[in-house]
Amino acid sequence: MHGKVRWLQKRNGINRETPMAYKRNIRKTVKQVRSISAWRSRLFFWSGAALVGVCATLLALASSRADGYFHNWAEHWFWLPFVLTPAGLLAITWATRNLFPGGEGSGIPQAIAAMELSEHADRSAVLSLRIAIGKGLAIILGLLCGASIGREGPTVHIAASIMYSLHRVAKFPIHHVRKGLILAGGAAGLAAAFNTPLAGVMFAIEEMSRSFEERITGSLMVAVILAGMTSLMIQGNYTYFGTYSVQMNPYHTLTAILVCGLIGGSAGGLFSTLLVVGGRWLKPFRFKHPYLIALGCGLAVAVIGVLSHNTTWGTGYEAARGVLQGTEQASPWYAPLKFLATIFSYLSGIPGGIFAPSLSVGAGLGYNLSGLFPHAPVVAIGLLGMVGYFSGVVQTPITAVIIVMEMTDDNQLLLPLMATSLLAAAVSKLICPEPIYQAMATDFLAGIKQKAGLEKR
Numbered sequence: 001m002h003g004k005v006r007w008l009q010k011r012n013g014i015n016r017e018t019p020m021a022y023k024r025n026i027r028k029t030v031k032q033v034r035s036i037s038a039w040r041s042r043l044f045f046w047s048g049a050a051l052v053g054v055c056a057t058l059l060a061l062a063s064s065r066a067d068g069y070f071h072n073w074a075e076h077w078f079w080l081p082f083v084l085t086p087a088g089l090l091a092i093t094w095a096t097r098n099l100f101p102g103g104e105g106s107g108i109p110q111a112i113a114a115m116e117l118s119e120h121a122d123r124s125a126v127l128s129l130r131i132a133i134g135k136g137l138a139i140i141l142g143l144l145c146g147a148s149i150g151r152e153g154p155t156v157h158i159a160a161s162i163m164y165s166l167h168r169v170a171k172f173p174i175h176h177v178r179k180g181l182i183l184a185g186g187a188a189g190l191a192a193a194f195n196t197p198l199a200g201v202m203f204a205i206e207e208m209s210r211s212f213e214e215r216i217t218g219s220l221m222v223a224v225i226l227a228g229m230t231s232l233m234i235q236g237n238y239t240y241f242g243t244y245s246v247q248m249n250p251y252h253t254l255t256a257i258l259v260c261g262l263i264g265g266s267a268g269g270l271f272s273t274l275l276v277v278g279g280r281w282l283k284p285f286r287f288k289h290p291y292l293i294a295l296g297c298g299l300a301v302a303v304i305g306v307l308s309h310n311t312t313w314g315t316g317y318e319a320a321r322g323v324l325q326g327t328e329q330a331s332p333w334y335a336p337l338k339f340l341a342t343i344f345s346y347l348s349g350i351p352g353g354i355f356a357p358s359l360s361v362g363a364g365l366g367y368n369l370s371g372l373f374p375h376a377p378v379v380a381i382g383l384l385g386m387v388g389y390f391s392g393v394v395q396t397p398i399t400a401v402i403i404v405m406e407m408t409d410d411n412q413l414l415l416p417l418m419a420t421s422l423l424a425a426a427v428s429k430l431i432c433p434e435p436i437y438q439a440m441a442t443d444f445l446a447g448i449k450q451k452a453g454l455e456k457r
Contacts, residue, residue: 044166045163045166045184048162048163048165048166048185049163049184049188051162052158052159052162052163052185052188053188055132055136055155055158055159055162056155056158056159056188059136059139059140059151059154059155059158060151062140063139063140063143063151063315064317066140066141066143066144066314067143067313067314067315067317067318069144070084070143070144070145070146070313070314071310071313071314071318074146074305074310074313075310078306081146081301081302081305081306081313082299082302082303082306084145084146085145085146085147085298085299085301085302085305086294086295086298086299086302087145087298088141088142088144088145088146088147088298089142089145089147089294089295089297089298089301089345089348089350090291090294090295090298091141092138092141092142092145092294092350092351093290093291093294093348093349093350094291095134095138096134096138096349096350096351097290099134100130100131100133100134100135100138101125102125102126102128102131103131103134103135103138103157103351104349104350104351105346105349105351105352105440105444106153106154106157106346106351106352106353106354106437106440107135107153107154107155107156107157107158107160107351107353108153108156108157108186108353108437108440109437109440109441109443109444110126110127110157110441110444111126111127111156111157111160111182111185111186112437112438112441113126113441113444113445113448114126114127114160114164114182115182115183116441116445117445117448122448123164125448126448127157127160127161127164127165127182128161128165129161129162129165131157131161132157132158132161132162132165135154135157135158135351136154136158138154138350138351138352139151139154139351139352142345142350142351142352143314143315145298146301146302146305146313146314147298147301147314147345147348147350147352148301148312148313148314148315148316148338148341148342148344148345148357149314149315149342149345149346149350149351149352149353149354149356149357150315150352150353150354150355150356150357150358151315151353151356152353152355152356153352153353153354153355154351154352154353155353156185156186159185159186159188160182160185160186161185162185163182163184163185163188164182164185186203187203202396202398202399202402203396203399252373252375252376253416255373256369256373256376256380256381256384256416256420257384257416257419257420257423258423259369259372260366260369260381260384260385260387260388260420260424261388261419261420261421261422261423261424261427262423262424262427263365263369263385263388264362264365264366264384264385264387264388264389264390264391264392264420264424265388265389265391265392265423265424265425265426265427265428266392266427266428266431267339267361267365267389267392268358268362268388268389268390268391268392268393268394268424268428269392269393269427269428269429269430269431269432270431270432271339271342271343271358271361271392271393272392272393272395272428272431272432272435272436272439273431273432274343275343275346275347275354275436275440276432276434276436276439276440276443278343278347279346279347279440279443280443282347286349290349293347293348293349294348294349294350297344297345297347297348297349298348300340300344301341301344301345301348304337304340304341304344305341307333307337308331308333308334308337308338308341309331311330311331311334311337311338312334312337312338312341313341315356315357315360316338316356316357316359316360316361317356317360319334319338319360319363319364320359320360320362320363320364320386323363323364323366323367323382324363324379324382324383324408325379330364330367332368334364334367335361335364335365335367335368338357338360338361338364339361341357342354342357342358342361345357354393355390358389358390358393358394359386359390359403359404359407361389362385362386362387362388362389362390363382363385363386364385365385365386365388365389366381366382366383366384366385366386366388366389367381367382367385368385369381369385370382370385380413380416383404383408383413383417384413384416384417384420386404387400387401387404387417387420387421387424388420388421388423388424389424390403390404391420391421391422391424391425391428392424392425392427392428393428393436394435394436394437395425395428395429395432395435395436396425396435397418397421397422397424397425398418398421400421400424400425401414401417401418401421404417405417
């Protein structure tokens with residue numbers, strides 16, 4: 001009888017505790033508050049989140065400096081990219097394979113794969129402080145030699161590695177070790193890298209964990225807040241692409257949503273397909289000739305950079321900001337050339353993300369599409385193009401909208417941005433049915449299982 005009553009209460013949303021259960025919960029709460037071990041774990045967790053903020057900030061500052069150095073060098077010595085870029089990608093590929101294996105690629109697929117691994121040894125081979133340090137240095141060196149890469153995905157990997165490594169010095173429930181620490185680290189890393197705390201939380205829910213669990217919400221939020229606050233204390237409050245407040249009339253808005261959603265989603269889906277299919281096609285060649293592929297891709301990036309008049313190097317933040325603020329007249333070739341430079345940079349096998357380059361390509365695409373709307377603000381079409389392409393690449397429409405909003409501090413285009421993002425994600429799925437990070441995580445897990453099978457033999 002009591003069981004049936006409890007079932008009916010649960011079905012109707014009623015959760016009434018018995019006096020005995022209430023007393024047990026009170027005693028459990030008091031025990032947790034008084035527990036020295038619990039407070040020790042909390043302090044380590046909070047310290048790890050703050051450390052994520054420091055590391056993300058240092059990587060952001062160093063990456064920006066390295067990006068600027070290469071741009072200056074390329075302006076003074078036109079021949080330098082043909083030497084430094086291939087040689088740099090070759091050196092980074094060697095270091096990745098020999099000094100910190102597991103640190104290649106974006107980093108987000110590795111973090112997703114780590115949550116699926118059941119063996120501690122396998123997970124530690126993906127998330128470790130050695131990989132975190134090596135990946136950070138590789139990103140800086142990659143930008144120093146002109147690769148078209150971002151640091152946000154690698155920051156997620158670095159942050160997840162830092163947070164996961166906490167289990168070595170503090171006792172956490174197995175639930176927190178498996179998902180909570182990795183998810184919290186990834187969310188905190190993205191929040192600190194972009195100065196976008198809401199986007200960090202949403203990306204962890206929308207992309208990194210397709211089966212989000214309510215009981216890790218608190219850990220996620222605490223990590224994001226601490227990492228974000230640490231980053232803000234060091235760098236101050238800022239927005240990457242400036243502050244905008246633009247409006248469009250309904251006719252232009254509806255047409256722009258359709259155009260930017262369809263074209264941005266198609267281009268983003270094509271980009272994801274090329275990376276996933278290209279990576280799988282190159283896998284046997286990379287196994288036999290990894291350095292030859294790195295050299296070839298490095299040479300292609302150098303040629304593209306010179307043809308673009310030195311605009312496709314690095315993250316692309318400055319180019320995107322210039323397009324949105326109207327301080328630069330972007331070439332109509334910028335978006336397709338940056339598109340190609342990012343593909344070759346990623347397929348070379350070096351560590352590097354696609355967030356920043358994708359936002360930059362999207363801004364360039366929006367700039368090209370703005371010619372179709374002569375009476376609409378260029379910055380508005382640029383933002384719609386940015387969110388459309390980015391959503392098409394990652395297929396996380398809510399995260400894409402939040403990132404663009406937080407990076408531009410613009411709330412006027414909320415509904416158009418959301419509509420464009422949802423349309424672009426739907427179009428992209430027709431071209432690339434499996435989201436890019438999920439596909440890469442699947443390939444990464446397959447590689448780990450294949451390696452384990454060969455070792456057993």
